[in-house]
Amino acid sequence: MRIGVVTFPGSLDDRDAARAIRLAGAEPVALWHGEHDLHGVDALVLPGGFSYGDYLRCGAIASLSPIMAEVISAANSGMPVLGICNGFQMLTEAHLLEGGLIRNDHGSFICRDQRLRVENALTDWTGGFAAGEEITIPLKNGEGGFIASATTLERLEGEGRVVVRYVGMNPNGSLNDIAGISNVRGNVVGLMPHPEHAVEPGFGPDTSDAMRSGTDGITFFTSVIERMLVSA
């Protein structure tokens, strides 16, 4: 099982995503934005960071990168694609996911361990969770406010395509407390919080058991591996 992680100029969390993939039991494959080659991977992660310095709009210039032509085509033919933070912004800019991300309503960057509710445990990336399960993973962004038109919001909610929702507090003004969504097929998922930062005891969020012991994020990666094994 090989999962590609695309590095763009200004990506930050590509190494962490690769590490999460390895810990989950798959082989991470480093991909470069300037190539037209997915190197035969089975799934893709667009990592967090500040591609192109967030110039123009977050994720906008990266969404026009050479490799995105292959990413869009693979996503449309069913390959699992996960966009984390800046990767989520790229997926909206590439029209693989609906809506958009704008500057946090309070105007500040925010970094915290964020409680989320998994609303849809049927996507390729959330199959290992139980619907309604609450998890905690890090959140760190300046432009994480999810917005969409009223009709788009209604459709996302009605079709169960809100994948994760903020619980306890809304950290950025996202409409309907939306933290992550999927496409219709459920193979493309984007979320602002960072599952790849909560995958190994000692380095994750604090839990009631022990400091930094939270590993809720690993399930995103084990879920896609299990999904691909089933469909293989």
Next chain:
Amino acid sequence: MPTIVVEVMPKAELLDPQGKAVAGALGRLGKTRFTSVRLGKRFEITVDGTVDDAVLVEVRELADTVLSNSVIEDVVGIHVLEAPAGETH
């Protein structure tokens, strides 16, 4: 060389936290006459050659697809910048 200006604005105040932050600063300076600020983007695109209808159509398409994101922004203006007389650069 001629320059085409493209102006992009956030769709609504809801989508413009930056404008609201600037408006807040004006309020703190006692500038109560100015009740709101909206903050957008201006692109200046230099064209190799002359600007004809085909170029303007192409810029309009780029404005809609690259320079703005129609989910959150509107293209509010596209016009050709008149070069000041005697400009040499």
